[in-house]
Amino acid sequence: MKKHNFSAGPSILPQEVFEKASQAVLEFNNSGLSLLEISHRSKDFVAVMEEARALVLELMGLTGKGYQALFLSGGASMEFVRVPYNFMTKSGKAAYLDTGTWAAAALKEAREFGDTIVVASSKSDNYNYIPKEYTIPADADYFHCTSNNTIFGTQMHSFPATEVPIVCDMSSDIFSRKVDFSKFGMIYAGAQKNMGPAGTTLVVVKEELLGKTGRHIPSILDYKQHIDKESMYNTPSVFAVYTSYLTLQWLKNNGGIEAMEKKNDAKAELLYAEIDRNPLFVGTAKTEDRSKMNITFLLNDASHNEQFDKLWKAAGISGLAGHRSVGGYRASIYNAMPIESVQVLVDVMRELEKKV
Amino acid sequence: MKKHNFSAGPSILPQEVFEKASQAVLEFNNSGLSLLEISHRSKDFVAVMEEARALVLELMGLTGKGYQALFLSGGASMEFVRVPYNFMTKSGKAAYLDTGTWAAAALKEAREFGDTIVVASSKSDNYNYIPKEYTIPADADYFHCTSNNTIFGTQMHSFPATEVPIVCDMSSDIFSRKVDFSKFGMIYAGAQKNMGPAGTTLVVVKEELLGKTGRHIPSILDYKQHIDKESMYNTPSVFAVYTSYLTLQWLKNNGGIEAMEKKNDAKAELLYAEIDRNPLFVGTAKTEDRSKMNITFLLNDASHNEQFDKLWKAAGISGLAGHRSVGGYRASIYNAMPIESVQVLVDVMRELEKKV
Numbered sequence: 287m288k289k290h291n292f293s294a295g296p297s298i299l300p301q302e303v304f305e306k307a308s309q310a311v312l313e314f315n316n317s318g319l320s321l322l323e324i325s326h327r328s329k330d331f332v333a334v335m336e337e338a339r340a341l342v343l344e345l346m347g348l349t350g351k352g353y354q355a356l357f358l359s360g361g362a363s364m365e366f367v368r369v370p371y372n373f374m375t376k377s378g379k380a381a382y383l384d385t386g387t388w389a390a391a392a393l394k395e396a397r398e399f400g401d402t403i404v405v406a407s408s409k410s411d412n413y414n415y416i417p418k419e420y421t422i423p424a425d426a427d428y429f430h431c432t433s434n435n436t437i438f439g440t441q442m443h444s445f446p447a448t449e450v451p452i453v454c455d456m457s458s459d460i461f462s463r464k465v466d467f468s469k470f471g472m473i474y475a476g477a478q479k480n481m482g483p484a485g486t487t488l489v490v491v492k493e494e495l496l497g498k499t500g501r502h503i504p505s506i507l508d509y510k511q512h513i514d515k516e517s518m519y520n521t522p523s524v525f526a527v528y529t530s531y532l533t534l535q536w537l538k539n540n541g542g543i544e545a546m547e548k549k550n551d552a553k554a555e556l557l558y559a560e561i562d563r564n565p566l567f568v569g570t571a572k573t574e575d576r577s578k579m580n581i582t583f584l585l586n587d588a589s590h591n592e593q594f595d596k597l598w599k600a601a602g603i604s605g606l607a608g609h610r611s612v613g614g615y616r617a618s619i620y621n622a623m624p625i626e627s628v629q630v631l632v633d634v635m636r637e638l639e640k641k642v
Numbered sequence: 643m644k645k646h647n648f649s650a651g652p653s654i655l656p657q658e659v660f661e662k663a664s665q666a667v668l669e670f671n672n673s674g675l676s677l678l679e680i681s682h683r684s685k686d687f688v689a690v691m692e693e694a695r696a697l698v699l700e701l702m703g704l705t706g707k708g709y710q711a712l713f714l715s716g717g718a719s720m721e722f723v724r725v726p727y728n729f730m731t732k733s734g735k736a737a738y739l740d741t742g743t744w745a746a747a748a749l750k751e752a753r754e755f756g757d758t759i760v761v762a763s764s765k766s767d768n769y770n771y772i773p774k775e776y777t778i779p780a781d782a783d784y785f786h787c788t789s790n791n792t793i794f795g796t797q798m799h800s801f802p803a804t805e806v807p808i809v810c811d812m813s814s815d816i817f818s819r820k821v822d823f824s825k826f827g828m829i830y831a832g833a834q835k836n837m838g839p840a841g842t843t844l845v846v847v848k849e850e851l852l853g854k855t856g857r858h859i860p861s862i863l864d865y866k867q868h869i870d871k872e873s874m875y876n877t878p879s880v881f882a883v884y885t886s887y888l889t890l891q892w893l894k895n896n897g898g899i900e901a902m903e904k905k906n907d908a909k910a911e912l913l914y915a916e917i918d919r920n921p922l923f924v925g926t927a928k929t930e931d932r933s934k935m936n937i938t939f940l941l942n943d944a945s946h947n948e949q950f951d952k953l954w955k956a957a958g959i960s961g962l963a964g965h966r967s968v969g970g971y972r973a974s975i976y977n978a979m980p981i982e983s984v985q986v987l988v989d990v991m992r993e994l995e996k997k998v
């Protein structure tokens with residue numbers, strides 16, 4: 287039985303992507319060679335990289351607006367280091383919004399590079415909301431935020447208006463909703479939620495912001511070097527880039543970000559409505575800041591957990607356990623998840639209500 | 643027609659590895675889920691990571707000797723930066739042996755961290771040999787070398803005796819020959835030659851050498867943090883690690899490094915014998931320093947290139963073009979290449995001899 291996969295990441299991708307990626311491992315583009323054994327500088331793979339980079343900008347509405355898309359390695363955690371290296375001036379400072387585990391991890395790395403200001407934090411409330419009243423110092427080199435907090439199930443539904451370049455970790459909600467991406471100086475996202483398998487990180491950067499820190503940057507950490515080498519400074523993660531490219535194609539062929547947002551809204555509404563209606567369950571995030579990607583909830587009476595766990599496992603659901611820092615349950619409903627799978631979960635929640 | 647793939651990297655892997663990896667993309671371990679959509683913290687993938695790490699140490703004869711194996715991200719170019727971060731003291735110095743493009747690239751990154759000494763270089767001879775007469779300063783924090791020079795077709799057939807920790811980039815010959823790995827402080831290798839697909843880098847480090855620099859290390863660049871988190875500091879490159887694991891299993895099941903070395907010796911002897919016998923061809927590397935992984939050669943008369951290119955392409959050979967900095971041809975004959983493919987190349991060289 288094919289599972290209903292609510293895993294927070296790595297996570298569900300379209301079935302056609304799995305099939306095409308699997309085939310490419312056996313033979314790529316009728317070349318007589320596996321995707322895994324071809325040179326990254328071969329004509330066919332260079333075309334994949336170029337088309338994937340162009341597709342990212344097209345889907346985000348950034349074509350011709352001075353942005354570059356890169357597929358780098360190291361995960362979002364590597365960008366926590368690349369960001370201050372590339373954007374924090376030697377004498378400058380950076381402003382961070384602390385909305386969760388990953389936001390705090392990004393901040394921790396930046397602190398070693400210079401002055402960092404935490405404009406606001408929801409840590410004392412176990413990150414169950416997004417702070418909204420804060421000031422970004424006008425002299426900050428950049429403002430860093432995390433658009434969606436995978437662990438705590440909160441999401442920024444608006445972004446601050448500021449002249450300071452906004453650097454945003456969109457790992458867990460990129461390509462899930464319409465955003466004016468041109469308001470950002472730099473966006474990054476580990477592939478393994480909405481874009482592809484683990485192994486590559488998307489970086490979208492406004493080129494004019496680079497080269498201004500007066501700081502020596504190790505080559506592999508320097509966005510300019512990656513741009514100069516067209517995202518082939520060194521051997522890229524070929525399979526992860528190719529599979530991300532397949533997912534981006536699927537996204538485009540299925541109506542792009544606009545169509546995804548409609549689907550995602552419907553899925554989130556369906557599940558949140560059941561959490562709010564069903565007296566057994568309660569959401570963990572403040573209503574106005576609820577994430578449409580990672581839906582976190584608890585059973586009011588933890589003694590029902592065991593029975594609930596049996597029911598959803600029997601229904602073919604996997605990956606529903608909450609992160610240890612929140613407990614309870616987390617349903618990640620990324621782009622590739624069909625609403626039918628969310629309905630299966632809702633049905634199980636109703637079944638539990640009838641049984642207890 | 644299945645190709646004879648002489649690509650320098652990413653490069654040939656065992657056919658059974660392609661088949662198993664392809665299957666795992668459809669369904670992993672009868673889980674009802676693709677390898678690409680499971681959590682890296684799932685029981686099944688944690689087992690893959692642990693077994694792969696243990697297998698590396700077992701194959702290298704390092705089990706129980708104070709070493710840790712890690713599967714990191716970023717490529718060998720990232721290790722060029724991690725090495726000085728982790729091993730160069732604030733007031734110290736590092737010694738580098740300059741034997742090729744990648745050795746020089748590693749050196750370039752280290753220079754920004756402190757005092758670097760080039761103990762010897764073959765650059766003025768276009769890196770066609772391995773310098774052997776040099777002194778490693780006894781007070782160096784570490785000595786860095788590149789065991790095999792993929793581009794120039796040279797290989798270190800012995801390593802210096804020194805009390806200074808040896809850090810070695812073995813990207814293009816790891817697992818290809820018996821080496822006393824316990825003589826090294828740290829070994830690293832991009833997976834995409836003998837170990838797996840592009841997307842992960844193997845690091846094998848003697849744990850007692852870490853934590854001594856007095857330098858702040860960004861978390862993702864700190865080997866100690868990766869060891870503490872059992873190579874799961876952040877989401878690893880799941881597919882690349884799994885495929886490397888399959889290749890390591892294949893290696894073990896086929897007699898380990900010792901058996902590979904015998905096969906590799908026979909392949910290299912076959913091809914070098916033809917280069918030396920056939921009056922049309924000449925090797926580019928000094929005989930005593932010839933690589934058994936990447937065999938670089940030229941046609942004495944470049945006007946025969948076109949005819950030779952037609953012949954080898956017609957024979958189903960791919961990836962034979964030399965790197966632009968050497969020209970001519972390069973036959974990469976990694977572990978997974980059968981001697982039959984080398985014989986096809988030799989036959990083509992003989993055919994050319996008859997025709998011209």
